[in-house]
Amino acid sequence: MKKYLPYLSAMLVVLFISCKKQEEEKPKVIYDATSKVKTEVPVDTNQILIADLPVNMEGTNFLIHPIGVVSGKGRGFKSSGESGEGFTVSNYGEYQITGYLKNLMFQEMGKDTLYALTDKPILIETATYLKIFADKTKQQLMVYSLSDMDTNKDGKLDSSDIKSLYISTVSGQKFTKLSADFQELVDWKIIESKNLLYFRAIEDTNKNGEFDAEDKLQYHFVNLLDKDWKVQEYKPI
Incomplete structure (x- = not known):
C-alpha cells in the first residue's frame, strides 16, 4: 500500500489544481439569448441574518445598522465576511463600512422606526459617507459598491458577480444605481471643488464573460x- 501513496498524493494534487483552475476560469458574466440575468437566489437555510451594532457617521442624525449573515449549524458560527469566526x-473606519452585507437598516436619532436601504437582493462591499462633500455643501450622501x-x-x-456603483442620501433614501447593468465598477473619486463624482466601469464588449x-x-x-x-459620459481618450 505504501508504494501507491506517492501516486495517490500526486493524483490528489492534480485534481485540486484542476478544480482550482476551473473555479478561477469561471466567467464573471454568463449571457443568455436576452442577456438578462436572474437576480433571485435560493434561500440558504444554513445562513442566519444578524445585525452589527449601529454606526453613526460623524455630523449626521442617523444610525446605520449593518446586516449580514453567519453560517453553520451545531458548533458556533462563521461570518460571511473576512472577519472569520464570530458574530x-x-x-468600520474613516467614514466607510465594509464587509459582505445583505442590507443596511437606517434609523433617525430619537425615533424607533428602522427601514431598509432596499428590498431587493444585494451584497454590499463598501458603504462610504462623503464627509468632505457634506462639510462643503451641507448635503449628506452615501456611495456604495x-x-x-x-x-x-x-x-x-x-x-464573483459584477460590482456596481450606487448612491443615496445618508438616511438611505433615493437609493439610485449609477453604473450601467453588466458593467464592472473599476473605481470612483470625488472632485470636491466641482461637486462631481467621477467613476470608471468596464464593459465586456467581446461578450466572453471576462473583463x-x-x-x-x-x-x-x-x-x-x-x-x-x-x-453623464465623457471621453478622455
Missing part, C-alpha cells in the same frame, strides 16, 4: 448637486 459581519445581479448564474450573490484588456473602459461623472444624479 461580526462588518468593519455592491453586487445586485447573479451575473455568473451560480445561484448566489457574492464577490480584460480587450474590453472597453467607460468614463462617467455625476453632478452631486443634481437632484436626479444624472449620469
Whole structure:
C-alpha cells in the first residue's frame, strides 16, 4: 500500500489544481439569448441574518445598522465576511463600512422606526459617507459598491458577480444605481471643488464573460448637486 501513496498524493494534487483552475476560469458574466440575468437566489437555510451594532457617521442624525449573515449549524458560527469566526459581519473606519452585507437598516436619532436601504437582493462591499462633500455643501450622501445581479448564474450573490456603483442620501433614501447593468465598477473619486463624482466601469464588449484588456473602459461623472444624479459620459481618450 505504501508504494501507491506517492501516486495517490500526486493524483490528489492534480485534481485540486484542476478544480482550482476551473473555479478561477469561471466567467464573471454568463449571457443568455436576452442577456438578462436572474437576480433571485435560493434561500440558504444554513445562513442566519444578524445585525452589527449601529454606526453613526460623524455630523449626521442617523444610525446605520449593518446586516449580514453567519453560517453553520451545531458548533458556533462563521461570518460571511473576512472577519472569520464570530458574530461580526462588518468593519468600520474613516467614514466607510465594509464587509459582505445583505442590507443596511437606517434609523433617525430619537425615533424607533428602522427601514431598509432596499428590498431587493444585494451584497454590499463598501458603504462610504462623503464627509468632505457634506462639510462643503451641507448635503449628506452615501456611495456604495455592491453586487445586485447573479451575473455568473451560480445561484448566489457574492464577490464573483459584477460590482456596481450606487448612491443615496445618508438616511438611505433615493437609493439610485449609477453604473450601467453588466458593467464592472473599476473605481470612483470625488472632485470636491466641482461637486462631481467621477467613476470608471468596464464593459465586456467581446461578450466572453471576462473583463480584460480587450474590453472597453467607460468614463462617467455625476453632478452631486443634481437632484436626479444624472449620469453623464465623457471621453478622455
